[in-house]
Amino acid sequence: MADTRTLTRQEAPAAGFLPWRVPALAALVALLLVAVLLSLAFGSKALSFGQIWTAVGGGGPEHVRDVLDSRVPRTVLGLLVGGCLAVAGVVMQGLSRNPLGDPGLLGVNAGAATGIVVSTAFLHLPGSPTWAALPGAFLAMLIVTTMGSGRRGVVPVRLVLSGAVVTAVLTAVIQAITLTHPNAFDDYRYWAVGSLAGGGADVMEILPWAIIGLVVAGLLATSLNALALGEEIAISLGSNPAVTRWAGIAAATVLSAAATSAAGPIAFVGLAVPHLARAIVGPDHRWQLPAALLIGPSLLLIADVVGRLLLRPQELQVGVVTAFVGAPVLLWLVRRTAGESS
Amino acid sequence: MSAVDGLSTRRVGMTGRVVLHVSPRAVVVGAVTLALLVVLGILTLTMGKLGIPPGGLWTAISGHADGKEKFVFEELRGPRLSVAVGAGAALGVSGLLFQSGTRNPLASPDVVGMTAGAGAGAVVASLWIPLLPLGIGAFAGAAVAAALVYLSTGSGFAVPSRIILAGVGVSAMATAFIQYVVMVKDQDESLSLAGYLAGTLSARTWGQAQFVGLACLVLLPCALALGPRLRLMELGDAMADSLGARAGRTRSLAILIAVALCAAAVSAAGPIAFVALTAPQIARRLVGGPHGAVVVSALTGAVVLVAADLWVQQAGWLGDLPVGILTAAFGGVYLGVLLVKEWKKGSA
Numbered sequence: 001m002a003d004t005r006t007l008t009r010q011e012a013p014a015a016g017f018l019p020w021r022v023p024a025l026a027a028l029v030a031l032l033l034v035a036v037l038l039s040l041a042f043g044s045k046a047l048s049f050g051q052i053w054t055a056v057g058g059g060g061p062e063h064v065r066d067v068l069d070s071r072v073p074r075t076v077l078g079l080l081v082g083g084c085l086a087v088a089g090v091v092m093q094g095l096s097r098n099p100l101g102d103p104g105l106l107g108v109n110a111g112a113a114t115g116i117v118v119s120t121a122f123l124h125l126p127g128s129p130t131w132a133a134l135p136g137a138f139l140a141m142l143i144v145t146t147m148g149s150g151r152r153g154v155v156p157v158r159l160v161l162s163g164a165v166v167t168a169v170l171t172a173v174i175q176a177i178t179l180t181h182p183n184a185f186d187d188y189r190y191w192a193v194g195s196l197a198g199g200g201a202d203v204m205e206i207l208p209w210a211i212i213g214l215v216v217a218g219l220l221a222t223s224l225n226a227l228a229l230g231e232e233i234a235i236s237l238g239s240n241p242a243v244t245r246w247a248g249i250a251a252a253t254v255l256s257a258a259a260t261s262a263a264g265p266i267a268f269v270g271l272a273v274p275h276l277a278r279a280i281v282g283p284d285h286r287w288q289l290p291a292a293l294l295i296g297p298s299l300l301l302i303a304d305v306v307g308r309l310l311l312r313p314q315e316l317q318v319g320v321v322t323a324f325v326g327a328p329v330l331l332w333l334v335r336r337t338a339g340e341s342s
Numbered sequence: 343m344s345a346v347d348g349l350s351t352r353r354v355g356m357t358g359r360v361v362l363h364v365s366p367r368a369v370v371v372g373a374v375t376l377a378l379l380v381v382l383g384i385l386t387l388t389m390g391k392l393g394i395p396p397g398g399l400w401t402a403i404s405g406h407a408d409g410k411e412k413f414v415f416e417e418l419r420g421p422r423l424s425v426a427v428g429a430g431a432a433l434g435v436s437g438l439l440f441q442s443g444t445r446n447p448l449a450s451p452d453v454v455g456m457t458a459g460a461g462a463g464a465v466v467a468s469l470w471i472p473l474l475p476l477g478i479g480a481f482a483g484a485a486v487a488a489a490l491v492y493l494s495t496g497s498g499f500a501v502p503s504r505i506i507l508a509g510v511g512v513s514a515m516a517t518a519f520i521q522y523v524v525m526v527k528d529q530d531e532s533l534s535l536a537g538y539l540a541g542t543l544s545a546r547t548w549g550q551a552q553f554v555g556l557a558c559l560v561l562l563p564c565a566l567a568l569g570p571r572l573r574l575m576e577l578g579d580a581m582a583d584s585l586g587a588r589a590g591r592t593r594s595l596a597i598l599i600a601v602a603l604c605a606a607a608v609s610a611a612g613p614i615a616f617v618a619l620t621a622p623q624i625a626r627r628l629v630g631g632p633h634g635a636v637v638v639s640a641l642t643g644a645v646v647l648v649a650a651d652l653w654v655q656q657a658g659w660l661g662d663l664p665v666g667i668l669t670a671a672f673g674g675v676y677l678g679v680l681l682v683k684e685w686k687k688g689s690a
Contacts (some may be wrong), residue, residue: 058368105510147682157503159683161448164510165681167451168615169674172667175540179663184531186534193521228479316522323518327511334507 028280028294035301037277039075040068042305046314073200078304078318080203081196081259084210084268086296087256089270090277094224095248096145098156099275099333103256104267107157107166109138112260113192114170114213121177121184127201128191128259130209131273137257141249159298168226194319194329196304202262213255214293220248220287266319268326269300274334284318356630361609368634375641379427382648386423387415388654394419413670416553425546426651426665428554429607430617434625434643435565436603437618438635442572443596446502448681450619451484451604454505457514457613459487461539461606462516463611465523468535476538477550477609484605484613488597541614541666543651550610556604558640564599565636573633574594581591599615614647616673621646 041047046068056058057066081100085103092101103109113134114270119125127131142168148159178185223244228233259266277291300318303325307316385403387394394402394411401407402415408613433451437518451457456577463483465475471479490512495504520539524532571592574582604618621643622635650672651665 043582082689100507105513131498141688147678155685157506158681159482159682160510161506162678164513165508165678169678172540172615172670172674175536176667176671177351179533179537179540179667180531182529189521189524189532191535193525194518233409269519288516290628320518321515323497327515334504334511335494335609 016188021287023281024226025278025287025291025294028291028298032302035298035305036075036079038305039291039301040071043071043308044315052271073203074196074304075301076200077203077262078196078301080206080210080256081263081266082297082300083211083293084206084255084259084296085266085269085275086292086302087214088252088259089272089296090274090285090292091217091220091248091252091255092270093222093274094228094285094288095252097157097228097244098159100156100160100271100330101269101274102163102268103252104265105271105330107140107144107161107163107170108137108253108256109260109267110170110174111136111138112168113188113265114140114174114255116191116261117174117177117184117188120187120210121181127205128261129205130258133257134254134259136170137253137260139303140170141253145249158328167214175234191264193317194266194322195317196263196300198262206258206262209254209258212265213251213258216247216251217255220244220251220288221289224285227310228285262321262341264317266300267323268329269296269322272329273299275329345412359669365629365631366488366631368629368638371628371636372638372641374643375638376478379641379645379648382416382594382645382652383423383427386426386652387419387583387654390650392418395433401433412464418592421546421551422543422651424548424551424649425554425610426543428558429543429611430553430621430644431442431608431640432558432603432607433555433618433647434639434641435601435618436607437643438622438625438639439565439568439596439600439603440571440618441622442470442575443593444499444502444505445576445578446505447623447684448619448677449502449505450616451488451600452615452619454491454499455487455516455603456601457483457491457541457608457615458513458516458520460521460608460613461466462487464533464538465520468531469523469526474637476612476640478608479554479603480612481609483516485601488601498594499593512614536662538612538686541608541669542613542664543611543647544662544664546611549591554606554610557603561603561606562640563635565596566583568592568596568599569628569636610663612666615670617643617646617669620672620673620676623676648666 002310005276026065037049039051040052047064047067051060051064052058052068055064078195079246087103087252088103092103092106093099112133113136116128118136119129130224144162148155174281178188223239226237226239226243227241229237231241256270273292273296275286276295277288281287281291300322303321304318307318307321310316351627371575384396384399387399388396394414394416398407398411402411403600407415416587439451440454441447442450454547455654463479463481463486465479466483467474467476467547491505491508492498494511495501495508497504499505500600524536527535571582574585575589575592577585596613622639624646625635627641629635647669650668652667654663654668
């Protein structure tokens with residue numbers, strides 16, 4: 001019993017000014033710049049920073065510009081997807097005061113995947129449009145939150161278990177569809193591994209959704225702070241928890257669906273980034289959100305670069321890298337929260 | 343109240359009768375499930391276009407038939423049915439041992455990531471060791487996944503919530519790896535691999551049937567022998583210790599046997615989801631007590647798997663999909679309902 005209770009507890013946002021936050025954010029901006037540079041420089045062919053600089057200015061040899069032409073969209077996609085996933089994670093964790101909020105763990109990725117498989121198999125739509133992913137993602141999110149909520153609010157382990165159940169059932173649906181529709185199977189297997197290789201077209205596809213989701217999430221920052229103090233206190237502070245909850249669920253789902261439709265189901269970025277952000281700038285959501293927006297893309301781009309370098313000249317998709325880095329993070333969280341209770 | 347919300351044992355107040363004793367209800371339930379299994383078995387062999395006519399069934403089984411009937415029995419339905427019975431029984435008992443060993447009615451090989459691990463193991467075999475049969479890879483993968491979960495919780499299999507979360511983590515890694523391999527293979531190969539990964543009973547061989555049968559023959563008696571001690575375990579570790587059941591050792595033994603049974607089943611039939619979770623649940627409800635649970639779980643597991651397989655074989659609209667898809671869909675929904683019920687009860 002003690003186990004879950006400590007898992008649900010999260011410190012209330014501290015009042016007052018924390019002097020290290022501004023330099024911390026500046027450091028995160030620097031980290032993001034480094035990640036972007038790495039993402040432009042490394043791959044099957046490495047470029048020097050000097051070469052990148054001249055090519056960005058429009059000069060330099062043609063082959064360098066060609067390499068960059070493929071790496072720039074990929075990097076932009078990484079920025080966008082990483083930001084979406086990280087902010088979705090912050091909102092999910094803030095809403096439910098649940099340290100295990102993550103679009104992958106809570107079944108939202110599986111819901112988005114189901115929507116996309118249905119759209120390719122039955123509507124014969126090319127690619128993986130966000131609007132096809134959205135209904136599935138919403139449905140999964142609703143089922144999981146309804147299942148996982150008790151009378152005293154959300155219990156993290158329940159949410160994760162509900163997410164696992166929903167994922168299992170939806171995976172069965174996906175398998176049934178893909179095994180009987182070879183075309184959908186082929187699209188699905190390239191998409192489901194989680195990759196940033198899609199590039200420019202995907203960026204344009206998800207940009208409007210990402211902007212909507214990020215703006216709503218940003219507007220919710222103070223309400224999330226109020227909610228973190230508990231439902232009663234939030235009401236007495238003048239915020240409406242029901243509105244916060246629904247707007248938050250909507251924002252988190254749109255962000256996850258957008259990221260998933262562009263890059264495939266990428267696990268654990270949404271889980272790990274909010275924890276890092278809290279550790280760096282504290283629990284105040286007005287700081288957590290921008291920090292997550294910086295950390296998420298940095299981590300995703302670095303994971304992508306690692307994947308490109310590990311199997312050169314082939315590449316390991318970023319979804320595989322994040323799973324193998326993120327799962328140990330989950331296990332560490334599990335052990336740490338358990339350690340508190342003993 | 344023990345363990346985690348709702349994942350706690352439901353028989354805290356049970357009085358543990360230590361005497362080995364078989365209740366009349368368990369005998370009746372056992373007999374009825376056995377009869378049901380036989381009926382389903384006969385239906386599996388006789389139904390459909392290729393079915394053996396009921397009159398010729400005995401000749402086919404005794405090996406005196408020839409022509410089409412011989413082929414259908416010896417190459418198609420015979421091995422398929424045998425693997426279904428063996429794997430179903432193995433999964434049923436595996437789930438029971440997990441559930442009573444960890445005192446968690448929701449524990450099962452699926453929850454600790456063994457099904458996903460089995461898939462990853464099979465995929466490793468197909469990618470790097472082409473000579474190795476998928477089954478052996480699956481066996482190893484399932485065992486490795488269970489070991490990983492055991493090691494990463496920091497408390498073995500003692501705390502249900504941690505098992506579940508660690509299982510989710512290990513499953514995520516296994517799934518990511520599977521997706522990667524399914525992507526790098528060419529389409530035909532990856533399509534057949536994906537079929538196996540869903541858990542299938544089509545195109546089974548007698549070799550696979552023998553393997554899973556042998557595993558049952560060796561491991562089911564072990565599970566039976568462990569039965570009385572497992573019943574004491576449900577009273578709690580301290581009580582079990584004081585009654586001489588040595589909780590820690592019993593748990594490790596139970597889980598070891600459960601892992602071996604599950605690994606044997608997945609190596610014969612691929613990672614078939616949720617049979618191990620649902621069969622013992624149904625069995626416990628039928629038996630109404632701890633006695634005879636092992637035998638009835640084995641029978642229920644076999645019945646569930648044979649029935650699901652009969653369905654995918656004969657229902658035209660399913661187009662002979664892998665049986666694991668059906669068990670995952672229905673088992674998942676069943677698990678969801680079970681969870682919600684349990685949580686409603688727990689969160690007063």
